[in-house]
Amino acid sequence: MKNQEVAGIFAQMADILAIQGENYHRIMAYRRAAENIATLGRPIEEVWQAGELETIPGIGKTLAAKIDELMRTGRLGAYEKLKAQVPAGVVEMLQIPDVGPKRAALFWKELGITTIEALEQAAREGRLRTLPGMGAKSEEKVLAGIEALRRRTGRTPLGVAWPLAQAMLDALRQVPGVVQAAPAGSLRRMRETVGDLDLLVAAKDPEPVMACFRALPQVAKVLLSGPTKTSIRTHEGLQVDLRVLEPARWGTALQYFTGSQAHNIHLRALALDRGLSLSEYALKREDGSEILCATEEEVYTALGLPLIPPELREDRGEIEAALKGRLPDLIELKDLKGDLHFHTTWSDGHHSLLEMAQAARACGLKYALVTDHSHSLGVARGLTVERLREQRAEIEEVNRKMGGTFRLLAGIEVEVRADGTLDLPDEALAELDLVVAAVHSGLRQGREQVTARMLAAIRNPHVDIIAHPTGRLLGEREGADLDMEAIFRAAAETGTALEINAHPKRLDLRDVHVRRAIELGVKLAINSDAHGVNGFGVLPFGVATARRGWATAEDVINTWSVKKVLVWATGRR
Numbered sequence: 046m047k048n049q050e051v052a053g054i055f056a057q058m059a060d061i062l063a064i065q066g067e068n069y070h071r072i073m074a075y076r077r078a079a080e081n082i083a084t085l086g087r088p089i090e091e092v093w094q095a096g097e098l099e100t101i102p103g104i105g106k107t108l109a110a111k112i113d114e115l116m117r118t119g120r121l122g123a124y125e126k127l128k129a130q131v132p133a134g135v136v137e138m139l140q141i142p143d144v145g146p147k148r149a150a151l152f153w154k155e156l157g158i159t160t161i162e163a164l165e166q167a168a169r170e171g172r173l174r175t176l177p178g179m180g181a182k183s184e185e186k187v188l189a190g191i192e193a194l195r196r197r198t199g200r201t202p203l204g205v206a207w208p209l210a211q212a213m214l215d216a217l218r219q220v221p222g223v224v225q226a227a228p229a230g231s232l233r234r235m236r237e238t239v240g241d242l243d244l245l246v247a248a249k250d251p252e253p254v255m256a257c258f259r260a261l262p263q264v265a266k267v268l269l270s271g272p273t274k275t276s277i278r279t280h281e282g283l284q285v286d287l288r289v290l291e292p293a294r295w296g297t298a299l300q301y302f303t304g305s306q307a308h309n310i311h312l313r314a315l316a317l318d319r320g321l322s323l324s325e326y327a328l329k330r331e332d333g334s335e336i337l338c339a340t341e342e343e344v345y346t347a348l349g350l351p352l353i354p355p356e357l358r359e360d361r362g363e364i365e366a367a368l369k370g371r372l373p374d375l376i377e378l379k380d381l382k383g384d385l386h387f388h389t390t391w392s393d394g395h396h397s398l399l400e401m402a403q404a405a406r407a408c409g410l411k412y413a414l415v416t417d418h419s420h421s422l423g424v425a426r427g428l429t430v431e432r433l434r435e436q437r438a439e440i441e442e443v444n445r446k447m448g449g450t451f452r453l454l455a456g457i458e459v460e461v462r463a464d465g466t467l468d469l470p471d472e473a474l475a476e477l478d479l480v481v482a483a484v485h486s487g488l489r490q491g492r493e494q495v496t497a498r499m500l501a502a503i504r505n506p507h508v509d510i511i512a513h514p515t516g517r518l519l520g521e522r523e524g525a526d527l528d529m530e531a532i533f534r535a536a537a538e539t540g541t542a543l544e545i546n547a548h549p550k551r552l553d554l555r556d557v558h559v560r561r562a563i564e565l566g567v568k569l570a571i572n573s574d575a576h577g578v579n580g581f582g583v584l585p586f587g588v589a590t591a592r593r594g595w596a597t598a599e600d601v602i603n604t605w606s607v608k609k610v611l612v613w614a615t616g617r618r
């Protein structure tokens with residue numbers, strides 16, 4: 046059993062317990078376990094076999110016994126029992142933005158609603174507004190939520206699709222005769238969500254590759270099995286298409302299947318202008334002779350273009366820029382020298398300052414800014430002025446221990462309150478190396494109000510970076526209704542950096558916002574928002590988002606040396 050499956054079962058149990066109005070701590074225990082298993086960084090099966098389940102944060106004897114039962118039998122009695130008590134459709138209602146466990150229970154118990162469809166109908170008929178705590182407005186919100194849910198289903202977040210594709214490709218690379226293996230489609234372009242997964246392999250003999258693919262542990266069902274293409278469905282319900290291609294035409298196929306469609310249509314027009322024809326199968330001259338392209342670079346060269354990085358292939362001006370020799374020199378993961386947003390046990394993180402610093406260093410970073418939450422955010426143990434000073438002493442101790450190989454900087458993720466003021470006094474913020482400000486509550490305020498609040502934070506001279514500016518959670522919650530243009534102009538004017546939060550649930554700023562922000566001269570920071578030692582592993586998703594937004598290393602402040610960052614921050618005050 047895979048980490049995602051075990052995590053999924055625990056998350057479902059937490060949802061069911063929440064609908065039943067169970068004890069908060071019991072619910073949180075399952076949620077925390079689910080999160081830690083999902084982000085473990087090694088197979089849960091391996092941890093189980095090594096008898097080390099209880100070393101996972103949040104897994105005690107009881108939960109370890111449950112994982113053991115799952116691993117041995119593939120079933121969990123406690124889960125089956127819970128599932129029998131609450132209809133599946135009621136649990137599903139929790140996916141609707143603005144519908145929590147209390148509401149779902151209310152709809153079920155008071156009106157006998159057990160599916161999202163029935164809920165939608167009841168809302169349209171005005172039957173929800175009569176329930177206690179509900180009104181016409183909240184009824185409208187339920188309808189809007191159902192629509193938002195419909196819009197996003199069917200696509201898989203990059204953070205789920207990417208590791209899945211890599212695991213499958215790693216297995217396929219082991220097959221003798223495989224010379225190339227790569228993802229294609231929107232996954233290779235690193236879009237924030239992907240539809241079906243496309244994998245490509247170059248090999249002379251496709252059959253052993255297809256056989257290996259059909260037998261992968263991720264496969265729940267083989268949908269189609271042909272000589273050059275096989276489609277399967279994974280246990281999570283994701284469709285994966287594998288194509289096996291001739292090595293001599295690898296470049297042509299990789300280019301074609303990477304897309305996007307709009308980019309390819311534009312390229313085809315360009316080819317026609319040059320007396321060439323470009324198709325899925327081949328690049329041909331007017332006389333019908335073929336230009337074999339073993340690499341993508343050869344395809345672009347034949348069209349008179351430099352290689353265009355996959356992240357740019359959306360027909361958003363990249364072909365015009367390439368023709369003029371003006372493609373941006375995109376930022377790369379190796380350009381990142383530091384991370385300016387992570388949490389520790391001083392607030393809601395799972396590991397100590399020292400452990401987090403060591404983990405950041407192990408990822409190749411030279412410095413990191415610790416940014417625990419300030420106290421007004423409801424999370425456990427937010428920082429007060431006093432505890433912030435205590436933390437400073439520990440930061441210095443960690444820096445001594447790391448002996449100059451790494452620099453831990455003192456910061457905070459300070460709450461922007463409902464009125465736009467910050468949660469800590471200016472004197473306390475002035476003592477920090479850098480200040481990150483964030484809005485976590487009141488995201489549903491009206492456009493004017495929430496924008497004004499964000500602008501106030503940007504204009505505060507102590508604030509250096511705005512974390513996850515829109516507050517969206519992919520597939521869960523839409524971002525705040527901000528006037529982004531006003532935000533970007535203010536940030537450019539004050540020199541406040543905006544974050545690209547690299548967590549795959551956030552990727553906030555998103556690609557198109559990144560591009561506009563850069564055009565207006567805004568500086569960016571690509572941060573992990575790590576809450577545990579494995580959390581720095583999301584940085585590649587942040588870099589990919591920056592690349593999709595045409596960002597160069599110079600646009601991103603944490604590609605700078607620690608000295609330059611500190612000089613920048615001091616200069617802003």
Ligand SMILES: [Zn+2]
Nearest residue numbers: 458483512513
């Ligand atoms: Zn935050």
Ligand SMILES: [Zn+2]
Nearest residue numbers: 386388458574
């Ligand atoms: Zn954070």
